[in-house]
Amino acid sequence: KAAGANVVWIGHNNPGEVDAQGSEPGLSYAVFEALQNEADPRREDALAIVQAQERMLRAVRAEGLKAVLPVGYQSQMGSRWDAAHPDALRLESRGGINRATTVVNASFYSPDYRRDIRRYYEWVDARLVRPYRDSILMLNLADEPSGGDYSAWADAEFAARTGYSFAEVGEDPERLAQLGAFQSSYIAEYAAWSAAQWAELEPDLPTTMSFEGATARVHFQ
Numbered sequence: 112k113a114a115g116a117n118v119v120w121i122g123h124n125n126p127g128e129v130d131a132q133g134s135e136p137g138l139s140y141a142v143f144e145a146l147q148n149e150a151d152p153r154r155e156d157a158l159a160i161v162q163a164q165e166r167m168l169r170a171v172r173a174e175g176l177k178a179v180l181p182v183g184y185q186s187q188m189g190s191r192w193d194a195a196h197p198d199a200l201r202l203e204s205r206g207g208i209n210r211a212t213t214v215v216n217a218s219f220y221s222p223d224y225r226r227d228i229r230r231y232y233e234w235v236d237a238r239l240v241r242p243y244r245d246s247i248l249m250l251n252l253a254d255e256p257s258g259g260d261y262s263a264w265a266d267a268e269f270a271a272r273t274g275y276s277f278a279e280v281g282e283d284p285e286r287l288a289q290l291g292a293f294q295s296s297y298i299a300e301y302a303a304w305s306a307a308q309w310a311e312l313e314p315d316l317p318t319t320m321s322f323e324g325a326t327a328r329v330h331f332q
Contacts, residue, residue, distance in 0.1 A: 112174055119171050120179045121164070123254040126214050127187030129153040129160070136160050138182050138239075140231045141189025161238070168243040177248035179319070182235050185256045186216040186301060188227065199223045202261045204277075211258040212323065219301045220264035229308055236312050249317035252305045257323035259294030269293050298322070 124137030129145045137160065145157035164180070171178045186201070193200060199221035201209040208215055217224040240247060259265075261277060270276045273289055280286040302320045309318045 112176060116176070118177050118179060118248055119167070120251075121167055121181055123181040123184050123251065124160075125184050125254065127184040128189050129156050131156040131159040131163075136163070137184075138164060138180075138235065139184055139187065139189065140192065140228060141187075143231045143234050144189060144192065164239060165243075168239065168246055172243065172246040176246070178243075178246055179249055179251050180239065180243075180247050181251040181254065182232070183228075183253045185212060185214060185253055186219055186224070186228075187214055188217045188224065190215070192217070192227070196221070196223045198263065200262065201258070201265075204259075204261050206261070209258055209260070212255060216256075216258075218260050218262040218264045219304055220260070220268045221262070222264075228305075232308050232312060240313060240316065244313075244316070247316070249319055250309065252302070252309070252318050252320050254321045255323040256298050256301060256320065259297045265293075265297070 122135055122137055124133075124139040124142070125135040127139035127141055129139075129141050130136060141153075142157045142160050145151045145153035146161065148154065151157075168178060168180070188196075193215050196217070199217050201216045201218045203209040203211070217228075219225070219228075235250075240250070266277050269290070272293070273286070275286065277290065280290045305320070306318045309316060
């Protein structure tokens with residue numbers, strides 16, 4: 112602050128699990144999930160993570176600054192959610208779990224994901240955004256999302272738009288171009304859908320996403 116800083120960018124939760132002693136602890140769906148059950152062995156860590164966020168926001172307020180509050184890492188829901196919703200995970204083109212960014216992500220086209228992430232957003236809104244709205248400049252909805260999605264939910268969305276499935280693309284140049292456009296725009300559409308949820312919850316609250324930079328640095332994409 113003495114040097115002219117006016118914004119505190121709070122760190123994200125990487126990976127999006129519940130570990131208060133991790134190198135990058137923060138808010139995520141898994142933290143919210145662990146708080147819902149008093150018998151959950153992760154609950155103590157989840158509570159510690161949330162309380163740390165609240166202390167940070169109070170400190171930011173006391174200094175008259177603004178905070179960027181992170182609420183997720185990629186479209187990760189945590190390993191417990193992943194195990195309960197195997198059909199909702201993003202797949203790579205050959206059918207395996209997409210680990211392009213080393214972690215497992217949910218497909219944002221999945222109804223299970225959309226239902227549960229909305230519940231989580233509503234909780235974040237009630238627990239942190241409204242009480243500290245005067246100190247929050249914007250929300251960072253996800254860090255480092257990257258890649259495409261060949262899950263059944265993405266396939267259904269592609270078929271609804273084009274009239275044919277991924278498997279029916281074949282070698283047709285026009286269909287290949289449409290498949291490429293669909294996969295290339297996946298992260299942008301995920302970002303837009305996520306922002307739209309918050310536009311409904313808090314219309315005057317800006318949101319952002321910090322996109323994957325490591326992939327570009329490592330693979331020169």
